[in-house]
Amino acid sequence: MKQKLLYLGWSIYRDIVFSGLQEGITKDQRKKIIGFNQFILLALLVNFFSVVSYFYHKLYISALINITSAYFFLLAFYFGSRRKLETGRIIAVVNLNLYLIVISYIEGLKAGEYLFYFPYFLVLTFVVSIRRNSRELFIVYTITVIASLICLKLSPYTNTVQVINDALYTRLYSSNLVISLCMTIIFSYSILRVNKDNEVAIMQEKKFGDTIFNTSLDGVFIIFSQSGIIASCNHRALELFDVQEKREIEGSHVENWFDEDHVRRFNSIERTVSDGTQSWQGELAFTTQKGRTFHGYVSLAPFSYKDIRYTKISILDVSHVKMTEFELMKAKEKAEVAAKAKSRFLSNMSHELRTPLNGIIGASNLLVQEEHLPSQKAHLDILKFSSEHMMMLINDILDYNKIEAGKLELAEAPVNIKEFIQQVSTQFASQVKARGLEFKTDIDDRLNAEFITDETRLNQVLSNLLSNAIKFTHAGKITLAVRKLFASSTKATIQFIVMDTGIGIPRNKHREIFETFTQADVNTTRKYGGTGLGLAITKKIVNKFNSDLLLESEEGKGSAFHFTVELKINESRPRYIHEENISQLTQLPGVRVLIAEDNPVNLAIARRFLAKWGIEVSEAANGREAVDKFRKQEFDLLLIDLEMPEMDGATALREIRKLNNNIPVVAFTAAVYDNMQEDLLQKGFTDFIHKPFRPVELHAKINYLVAALRA
Structure with a gap:
């Protein structure tokens, strides 16, 4: 029973003292609210005992004054609990001063009510913080001093408003003196305790600060x-x-x-x-x-x-950081030198490999177009296929190097997707037929329109996928499907699918085959060959289209590679030349072209094609000879190799531009390097064409540039 009463009393005390606290307040604000609530609780207790005492001594007016004072203390507590602490404190201070003035006047100074001013001066330090609100404390103390002087000045020594005899005066004075002394002692002890706690807190803060400083x-x-x-x-x-x-x-x-x-x-x-x-x-x-x-x-x-x-x-x-930074700078310089050497090496190798390949591929194309014995057809096909395969391998290596360096950028040109897919399928139809396979092409008729994309890279992706499908399929069929999934007025989403009924790929190898120099297993490499670069490059190119190359395959049941791209729709339709119509290309009579080429094979191949189109061809074995011929004759277009003896192509172009700044000059080169197009344009070239060249591409460039010059 005793524990229950103690717990009940503590619960009531806690509810009163902690009233008005809320989340997010500072430690000082919390102390201020608790101090104010404790002051109100103590004042109410004093009022309560005073009311009981006054009723006992039949001093009803004094009891009424205490009840009134208690009401205003409750009002101050109400405002404090409603987060209006400043209003509550003003009410409490004014109420206490008025109470002491009125009670002293009603009872007289002989009763000793003014003695409560002593503990009251001490209790103000709990209501108002000295350290943070000294101005406020000064104002409150001034009001209290003025109120105490008014109390002593206006209050009579005794009063006849109530019946108070000398014995009662003596008891009242004694009780008020004892209560004020007890409260003064309690508040003094509390102040000393708070000061001691503050001193300990300051010492702890100093120790904490020293610890932080020294650690x-x-x-x-x-x-x-x-x-x-x-x-x-x-x-x-x-x-x-x-x-x-x-x-x-x-x-x-x-x-x-x-x-x-x-x-x-x-x-x-x-x-x-x-x-x-x-x-x-x-x-x-x-x-x-x-x-x-x-x-x-x-x-x-x-x-x-x-x-x-x-x-x-x-x-x-940061000495270690500086050393690491220095080492990183050295490593970066070495890496840059190595990268430049690698790029230069690949460029040189490209030139050295492409130059003879240009002769081989060009000669094979001419032989296929010209009259030949039926028995020679198979040999010519082998020659053409092998040279083109060799070129594809070189392109793979160079493309991988460019992708790895982050230098691969997609071109933007109008492409008729339906015609493009038909062209791709035509390229591979003979290979599929030669292996006894069925080749099915499923092209959405809605794709008979032009879209802005990189035809070369898209062709590279599909060619790689179809080549793999042909390589790994022994029986059945190969399917090339292209579908328009959905479209708006400016864009279309197109899905490309290459399916086969070949050997398939185990599920645990679906990720590995997209890694560099990796195939499904060692036996596959031995049996089918390949560098392992094809799918790695294909996937990275597809990524450049903001898409991803996906695979669905089971071992022994074939494979399906597919990806989806979003392409812009071309609103203006330009002239178009079909790859399969090489023999039907329009004649260009009256066009005069100067070719500067030091390799006789490449020169012969280019001259042969230009002559077929009715172009008047002049030849130069080096840059110096090209400049001399340009001074003596007039030409509509120049084809200039970059690397020639005596005077290279760029130097020759500088001399030519001094004579004529408008004539179109096409770089005729086997070189491949970073930012090639930008570099050639800065040097003064109008355009460029790679060796080995595609006849259709060369014809289109000459036709377009000469027409623009004459317009």
Whole structure:
């Protein structure tokens, strides 16, 4: 029963004292609210016991005054619990002063009610914080002093409003004296306890601050801003500067610890910082007591304490970072040199390999078009296929290098997707038929329109997928399907699918086959050959189209590769030349072209095609000869190789541009390197064409450029 009563009393006390507290308030605000609630609770208890005492002594007017005072204390508590603490405190202070004035006047000074002013002066320190609200405390104390003077001045020594005899006066005075003394002792003890707690808290905060100061990973100097003398330092500073005790640093000038080359720089920075309120951060060099130099990341921050200006210098040792940075710079330089060497090597190899291949492919194309014995057809097909396969391998290696370097960019040109797919299928139809397979092409009729895309890269993707399908399929069929999934007025989403009924790919190898130089297994490599670059390059190119190459396959049941791209719809339809109509290309009579080419095979191939189209051809074996011929004759277009003896193509072009700045000049080259088109345009070329060249492409460029020149 006793424990229940104690728990009930504690619950009531807690509900009253903690009333008005809320989440998000500061520690000081919490103390202020609790102190105010404790003051109100104590005042109400005093009112309660006073009412009981006055009723006992039949002093009903005094009891009524106490009840009225209690009402206003409850009103102050109400405002405090409704988060209007300032209003509640004003009501409480005014109420207490009025109560003491009125009760002293009604009972007289002989009753000793004025004695409550002594504990009241002490209790104000709980209601108003001295440290943070000294002005407010001064105002409250002034009001209380004025109220106490009014009380002593206006109140009579005795009063006849109530019947109070001398014996009752004596009891009232004695009880008021005892209560005021007890309250004064309680409040004095509370003040001493609070001061002691504050002192302990200050000591703990100082200890905590010293711990942070000395356990910091930065070395710290505190210097006098005017003199530059070090006032204090932390333990990390001792470690950084190879010092055993603080006295070896404290009292010395800060310049003694800087590297000679950085003293002047620090002085200018320190003057700028100490004159204002801005801080500074940057790298400076320091010298330890043992003569060791290290680099530090330094932070300077000015501050004032007791009207003395200080500067805090924080030093983080970054010597290891500087060494790592230096090593990274060396490694970066080596990597850049290696990358340039690699790029140059691949460019040179491309030129060296493409030059003879140009002759082989060109000659095979001419032989196929010209009259030949039926028995030679198979050999010519082998020659053409092998040379084109060799070119494809070279392109794969060069493309992979470009993709790896992040230099591959997609071109944007109008392409009729339906005609493009028919062209791709025509290229592979003979290969599929030769292996005894069925070739099915499923093209959406809605794709008989032009879309903006990179025809070359899209052709590369589909060619790789179809080549793989043919290679790994022994029986059944190969399907090339292209479908328009949905479209708007400006864009269309198109799905490309290549399916086969070949050997398939095990599920555990679906990811590996897209990795560089990787095939499904060793036996596949031995049996079918290949570099393992095809699918890796294909996937990366598809990624450039903001898509992903997906695979559905089961071992022994075939494979299906598919991807989806979003392409812009071309609103203007330009002239179009079909690859399969090489023999039907329009004649270009009267067009005069100068070819500068040092390789006789390449020169013969190009001359043969140009002559077929009715073009008047002039030849130059090097750049110097080309410039001389250009001075003597007039031409409509120039085809110039980049690398020639005596004078290269770029130098020859500079001389030609001095004579004529408008004539179209096409770079006729086997070289491949980064930013090639931009570089050639800067050198003055109008366009470029790769060797081995596609006859249709060469015809289209000559036709377009000459027509533009004559327009």
